[in-house]
Amino acid sequence: MTERELxxxxxxxxxxxxxxxELADRLGxxxxxxxxxxxxxxxxxxxRGKGYILAEAKYAMVIGGANMDILGRPASSLRVGDSNPGSVSCSPGGVGRNIAENLARLGSDTRLMTAVGKDAYGQQIVEHCQRAGIDMKPSLQLSDGVTSTYLSVLDGDSDMHVAINDMAILERLGVEQLKSQQEMLKRASLAIIDANLSEAALAYLLSNFADIPLFVDTVSCAKAEKIKPYLGAVHTLKPNLKEAEQLSGISIANYGELPVLANWFHEQGVKRVFLSLGIDGVFYSDGEEQAHIPAIPVEMVNANGAGDAFLAGLAHGFMQGWSTRQSTEFAMAAAVVALSxxxxxxxxxxxxxxxRVIKESLC
Known part of the structure; x- marks a missing residue:
């Protein structure tokens, strides 16, 4: 679908x-x-039909964080400990929210459960998500909460140098709120969970909804530890190499040992694992097929959000019924679009x- 159709x-x-x-007036x-x-x-x-009856469709439920991203980018190389000329921009972010927006823009029906404040940033996030086609009805908007912010500074190569996040409001997305949306969760074609959620929320989701495909974004080494007791409930896991090594306790010497690492996750019950290798691409394993796919060359503008686009691409491919290989190639190309x-x-x-990225990469 086009952006206007969304x-x-x-x-x-x-x-x-x-x-x-009225539609015309609101859209200009x-x-x-x-x-x-x-x-x-x-x-x-x-x-279909009169009254704009929307066709019953598969939908994805995303549960996770929503922030206002504040991004600082130096005009040249970053000088640590000094004031750097450059640019500062703000845009809606957060792992769960980013995945949801990418997924909606790819054309999949997407619903987001998150928590934001009834402040300027929170209202901006909600309105932005709705314009992108995300169903925000499951989300909390709290009058006594402050919307999360994520402050990051890029280096001279457009890669992240340092970041600070303030995500206290996400603790308010607790078990009771999740229970109130359990019927919507049960009907979802898949659920995407980001490890920014509280331990209690993760435990509830991973203990009660293993009968639907659960996609999990590990987020970071520290936050990945929260999902370790529940790996058996995970359908699709997307860690980077460091996170995978920490979760498994297995350190690999070279990429030839990646199958050993992936097989450990299968032994815990994970059906599909996608190991992000940065500029070296992705290694995927679904229990039947394993492969290392090199990264698609790209001139990187901003490293933030590439992993979120990748997971959205995987979810979109799953909802389309594509093979693991096709979904992986599509997800890697989605990450390239994000990086650009x-x-x-x-x-x-x-x-x-x-x-288009996939087609150009084959030329």
């Missing part, structure tokens, strides 16, 4: 009986343009743009 779909989810003129386009987009959505099977823009989420993220 915006229209988001408004229709909020009010299926909204008049076309003509009524005839709205009618054209409505026709396209109808032809695609997304809308200064914003945490590339506004041009779409299935079309990802497939």
């Amino acid at each position: 915006e229209i779909l988001a408004l229709l989810k909020q009010d299926p009986l909204i008049p076309q003129q 386009i003509s009524r005839s343009a709205v009618a054209g987009h409505i026709m396209n959505l109808t032809n695609k099977g997304v809308i 823009d200064l914003a945490t989420i590339n506004p041009n993220m779409s299935e079309i743009s990802v497939n």
